[in-house]
Amino acid sequence: MKIFLYSFQTAVKNMWREKWINVLTILTIAVGLLILGGFVLVTLNMDSTLKRWSKGFGLVVYIEEDLSPEEEGLLSEFFKEDPDVAEVKYISKEHALEELKRTLGTMTSILEGFEENPLPSSFELKLKREALDSVRIEQKASQIKQMSGVEDVQYGEKWLSSLNTMSKGMKIVGMLLGTIIFIAISFATYSTIKILFYRRIDEIETLKLLGATRSFIRLPFLLEGLFIGILGGIVGFLCLFALYSFVSYKIIEFLPSVTGVMMFFPVKTYLAVPLTGAVLSLIGSFFAVGKIRY
Numbered sequence: 001m002k003i004f005l006y007s008f009q010t011a012v013k014n015m016w017r018e019k020w021i022n023v024l025t026i027l028t029i030a031v032g033l034l035i036l037g038g039f040v041l042v043t044l045n046m047d048s049t050l051k052r053w054s055k056g057f058g059l060v061v062y063i064e065e066d067l068s069p070e071e072e073g074l075l076s077e078f079f080k081e082d083p084d085v086a087e088v089k090y091i092s093k094e095h096a097l098e099e100l101k102r103t104l105g106t107m108t109s110i111l112e113g114f115e116e117n118p119l120p121s122s123f124e125l126k127l128k129r130e131a132l133d134s135v136r137i138e139q140k141a142s143q144i145k146q147m148s149g150v151e152d153v154q155y156g157e158k159w160l161s162s163l164n165t166m167s168k169g170m171k172i173v174g175m176l177l178g179t180i181i182f183i184a185i186s187f188a189t190y191s192t193i194k195i196l197f198y199r200r201i202d203e204i205e206t207l208k209l210l211g212a213t214r215s216f217i218r219l220p221f222l223l224e225g226l227f228i229g230i231l232g233g234i235v236g237f238l239c240l241f242a243l244y245s246f247v248s249y250k251i252i253e254f255l256p257s258v259t260g261v262m263m264f265f266p267v268k269t270y271l272a273v274p275l276t277g278a279v280l281s282l283i284g285s286f287f288a289v290g291k292i293r294y
Helices: 002-017 019-054 069-081 093-111 134-145 157-199 201-209 214-254 269-291
Strands: 058-063 085-091 122-127 150-154
Touching (some): 019 157, 019 214, 157 201, 214 269
Antiparallel strands (some): 058 122, 058 150
């Protein structure tokens, strides 16, 4: 306990003594975590937005005009029993025409040339979240299209494929960016601890002459690296939260269309950012003191 208390006090004193190089390292860590945290925040919000949008995604099954009510009922029962379908809604041709007129508004005059209702009846199939895979939906649409009584099946295949590609791309980029920043933070602390070690070489030689062990000499440097990481993480988190607040409360005032779409700030971030800084800095410090020969 006395050794740890001594190492703790030594680390705090040395941080203040070498405050400028430590401040530079802290800011470097903060910037790295800010960039990574911002990207993760955008990715999480995008993924959350895609999930909300996808809840209303489904297939529109247009049925043949001469289909009997019994045949329509059989199709409805078939769709309801499908494990991938969350909800089935029947749209009669009359209801479809009313919806079209409401959509056209004052331009309903373009429908006056039609003597009969040109719109077919249809089923709207809302799919479950786990079924929202572009390949899986394409196969299901193809199977339904071959069924008796089905005239056509439509769905936003390009839209869905683009969303899936975007989500996967963001996650891959996030992993690559995270790896680069993790290495950069560890290397920044690694370099700082090595510099500080050699700047205190006279003190270390004195401790060696007094019989100090390797662990006794290394512990203050490890604690110093840990403190640098925690402070860098706290500064990075505060900057990230400030950026989040600015975007959510200021930019939305000028872009009201994004209200309700973005954004949220995960509670786990409160601990994740400082903890990440602490762990990576500790790793860098550990390698730094391990590589030094004395």
